Amino acid sequence: MSVNQIMFILFASIIVIFSILTVSSKRILRSALYLLFVLVSTAGLYFMMNYNFLAAVQITLYAGGIVVLIIFSVLLTSRINDRFASVKPAKAISTVIVTAIGAFVSISSILQHNFVPAAGVEPISTDVKMVGMQLLGYGTNGYALPFEVISVLLLASMIGAIIIAKKKLD
Amino acid sequence: MIEGIPLHYFLVLSTLMFFIGVYGFIVRKNLITILMSIELILNSVNINFVAFNKFLYPDQLQGMFFTIFVVAIAAAEASVAIAIIINIYRRIGNINVEEIAELKH
Numbered sequence: 001m002s003v004n005q006i007m008f009i010l011f012a013s014i015i016v017i018f019s020i021l022t023v024s025s026k027r028i029l030r031s032a033l034y035l036l037f038v039l040v041s042t043a044g045l046y047f048m049m050n051y052n053f054l055a056a057v058q059i060t061l062y063a064g065g066i067v068v069l070i071i072f073s074v075l076l077t078s079r080i081n082d083r084f085a086s087v088k089p090a091k092a093i094s095t096v097i098v099t100a101i102g103a104f105v106s107i108s109s110i111l112q113h114n115f116v117p118a119a120g121v122e123p124i125s126t127d128v129k130m131v132g133m134q135l136l137g138y139g140t141n142g143y144a145l146p147f148e149v150i151s152v153l154l155l156a157s158m159i160g161a162i163i164i165a166k167k168k169l170d
Numbered sequence: 171m172i173e174g175i176p177l178h179y180f181l182v183l184s185t186l187m188f189f190i191g192v193y194g195f196i197v198r199k200n201l202i203t204i205l206m207s208i209e210l211i212l213n214s215v216n217i218n219f220v221a222f223n224k225f226l227y228p229d230q231l232q233g234m235f236f237t238i239f240v241v242a243i244a245a246a247e248a249s250v251a252i253a254i255i256i257n258i259y260r261r262i263g264n265i266n267v268e269e270i271a272e273l274k275h
Contacts, residue, residue: 012179015183016183016187022194022207022210023193023194023197023203023206023207028200031203035206035210038210039213042217045220049220050224051224053234054234058241062209062241066209066245069249069252073256078265095196096193099192099196102189103185106185106188106189107186110181110182115177115178116226117227118226121227123228123229124230126231130231131234135235143235146235146239150239153246154242154245157246157247157249160250161249161250164253167260
């Protein structure tokens with residue numbers, strides 16, 4: 001077994017186990033912490049596939065931004081000692097059956113399909129220079145327009161979040 | 171290509187993660203845990219994009235850019251969702267989905 005396979009199995013088992021713990025933990029703060037482990041090991045998978053910039057984005061934005069935001073909102077809205085009531089067995093079992101059927105159908109169709117890589121192509125470099133050139137380029141393989149649109153979206157969501165969450169001044 | 175790991179491994183992993191997220195989305199009652207399930211689902215989709223990019227079309231970076239945009243949209247969505255959750259908590263004092271049944275101002 002090669003080093004790659006060992007690393008993949010490690011990351012994959014961390015992702016699956018902590019995903020299950022995220023959706024089943026009875027304490028909400030622990031649930032947020034398990035989500036952090038899932039996101040960080042996803043960044044590990046990106047590192048394995050040699051997408052270094054993407055892994056850095058994953059760590060800073062997800063682990064540094066979203067999880068911290070979630071933890072803050074947990075602290076603002078819940079009491080730490082609270083535990084969730086356990087899910088009703090009938091509901092849990094029916095949901096497990098439905099999702100297991102969905103997962104079974106998807107996985108069996110994935111395993112039957114034969115994915116053919118594009119023939120005779122030269123792998124492109126995935127370093128930050130290439131990412132920057134393409135992200136701001138407007139020719140072939142340029143992503144300037146979605147980049148600008150996403151910046152407008154981020155500005156709009158920032159203003160919206162401030163307006164929704166602020167107190168009424170009256 | 172990564173030696174010793176076929177594409178199917180990544181796809182099966184992301185499928186498992188996706189359906190765990192769907193399970194959490196259906197079963198959970200707290201708004202914040204529902205948001206966490208959505209993050210799991212989005213993350214599994216990202217793994218799919220990146221794996222397809224790496225294994226099938228290594229001459230382009232399309233999957234990677236899609237992933238970056240998905241991450242940005244997830245951040246925007248999380249910020250607005252948490253603002254709404256805090257607002258609901260201020261008005262009703264609770265973020266349990268079964269007790270939030272009114273849209274009155």
